[in-house]
Amino acid sequence: MSGDRHCLIGMTPEQIAEALGLKAFQGRQIFHWLHNKGVFDFDAMTNLAKPLRERLTTECAARDMRVAAVQASEHADAAKLLFDLRDGEKVESVLLRDGDRVTLCLSSQAGCPLNCAFCATGASGFRRNLDAGEIVGQALLLVPGDDEGGETGHDAARWTGEGLCPSPGLTPAKAEGPLQTNTWRCAPRAE
Numbered sequence: 765m766s767g768d769r770h771c772l773i774g775m776t777p778e779q780i781a782e783a784l785g786l787k788a789f790q791g792r793q794i795f796h797w798l799h800n801k802g803v804f805d806f807d808a809m810t811n812l813a814k815p816l817r818e819r820l821t822t823e824c825a826a827r828d829m830r831v832a833a834v835q836a837s838e839h840a841d842a843a844k845l846l847f848d849l850r851d852g853e854k855v856e857s858v859l860l861r862d863g864d865r866v867t868l869c870l871s872s873q874a875g876c877p878l879n880c881a882f883c884a885t886g887a888s889g890f891r892r893n894l895d896a897g898e899i900v901g902q903a904l905l906l907v908p909g910d911d912e913g914g915e916t917g918h919d920a921a922r923w924t925g926e927g928l929c930p931s932p933g934l935t936p937a938k939a940e941g942p943l944q945t946n947t948w949r950c951a952p953r954a955e
């Protein structure tokens with residue numbers, strides 16, 4: 765939940781349908797808009813009936829994180845995004861382009877417990893694991909969906925910093941939307 769609303773980005777199609785008392789196909793439709801098309805505006809989900817769109821707007825949040833800052837390289841082949849999470853935590857993600865390949869480095873934890881001497885993240889300590897929606901949300905906000913000219917194929921997702929202590933949120937995140945293997949190839953370190 766995001767406040768008193770259901771936050772849908774971390775849910776499977778089945779979980780969306782169950783949480784809202786919908787038919788299974790409606791859960792799949794909503795999931796497809798969020799994860800495959802990158803559409804977060806419920807009113808733009810045009811194959812949903814208007815009463816359902818209105819209900820989603822009232823009862824749900826598509827995601828509960830926002831982009832706080834963007835740094836892009838001069839040649840647009842790299843970008844770093846800073847995200848504000850619902851509890852005020854901040855995490856960063858990086859997008860790297862090499863020809864038609866795109867690699868994402870996603871955060872799976874706020875802070876890091878390993879405290880490497882050279883690293884500012886480690887110096888800040890470990891605060892919490894991210895949930896699946898927060899991990900998938902980074903990918904969706906880094907890369908536009910199909911409706912916005914999004915990229916597919918030859919892509920990889922990996923996780924920054926915390927490979928020795930993976931977040932429980934990684935497993936459902938890798939099973940969902942843009943991190944599914946038909947679109948994204950998870951780097952071996954993330955398996």
Ligand code: SF4
Binds near residue numbers: 879880884887925
């Ligand atoms: S594991 Fe990575 S993120 Fe964690 S403290 Fe070491 S360098 Fe920083």
